[in-house]
Amino acid sequence: MEKNSKQLSHVFEKYMKNKPVFHQKQFLQSNYMPDTIEHRDKEINTIAEISASALRNEKPSNIFIYGKTGTGKTLTIQYTMNQLNETSQAHNIPLKILYINCKLKKIADTEYRIIAQLIRELGKEVPPTGLPTDEIYKIFINIIDQEQQIIILVLDEIDQLVKKAGDEILYNLTRLNTELKKAQISIIGISNDLLFSDNLDPRVKSSLSEEELIFSPYNALQLKSILKKRSDIAFVDGVIEQGLIEKCAAYAARDHGDARRALELLRVSGEIAEREGSKKVMISHLDLAESKIEKDRIIDLVSTQPKQHQIVLYSILKIADKRQKVIFTGEIYEYYKGICIETSIRPLTQRRVSDIIAEFDMLGLITGKIISKGRYGRTREVNLSIPDESKVKIKQILKDSLNV
DNA sequence: GTCAATTCACATGAAAGAGACCACGGTCTAGTG
């Protein structure tokens, strides 16, 4: 105990002695809301013009926003909505803006939960489950229809919602206006998936996307100026090596101009530099940061998987260990069953395991390809896409949590 | 040799079941006046 505390105090002392590279780190955090949003003036204006009719107590058109992750969709909307909200409050206009991020599980991935969450946003309590769905609609209608008002409903990551809960909810929401006597609802949908609306019910599609807006990815130049601006306030002056920002921007621009990723990269680079006790943030730190982010992501992903999924993944890893070649679903299932018997866990059916493997593909842990081996059937060809240096650690994690 | 039929080993879909939650309303019980 004594020893430990000495060691610890040593660590802290050392930390204190080092010159910090960060000045105000929170400016690099993804939830930070800058005062000005760069390179999105056009979009902000468009949204503002459309939604401004709410100030005249008319229902604004529904807006549909597309764009890849990290292109500033959420930020832009939140920014404009904040402004709108302030204006409406200043002029005493009955306007409510509800923001829901559909990606957050447990909050908004079913029809019921969305409505329940909306009601909660409006300040009323409602049971998290147990009520019939139409009941909750009635409660919702009652609450908002009490007074004359415009409600702007922002559904972030709406594609996730539809994927899980179907598009019926959107239909119901758009149709709600006909049942409301006093209030009116306007919907702003935000989607990461550019092809999302293709799979929508045409009725929903037409009513939802009265106005459409596409956020194109930032290019390297724009990313650079965003990074520059943020790093100026986030880092101590002069700690950033020449060319680091540029490289960081280039990295992020390479995979679809994701600003969030660029900022994270920059932040982690700084953290690594700081931990090393380096006075400057170097390009080598950036490289380390990139692999660290990826590694952390995978490890986090793996350790939060449910048990059955972990067993399947463990099987894949084990088989991949034995041979370099590609793996087929059948083999995985056989191996998986073996482990289940060993650990006396009831094995899932092949059908389910097949789905689980497909899920891993979605998560990017493996790359799967459906191939036909002619006479010898059709199967998924699985390739592990976990980098070698993470493999050992992941296997350890899986081993521990499964105790095999 | 050519061409269509066959066949394999799964993929992919749809529907329905199991079990965990949870709210609500009714009933029972013990404590209180």
Place this chain on the structure above:
DNA sequence: CTAGACCGTGGTCTCTTTCATGTGAATTGACGA
């Protein structure tokens, strides 16, 4: 008499199972040159 404990019912949600159907090319086998 009443607050709180304790069911039973009816609803949702997630994860699975069951049953059905789909699928792409290697293989097979009939056919004709």
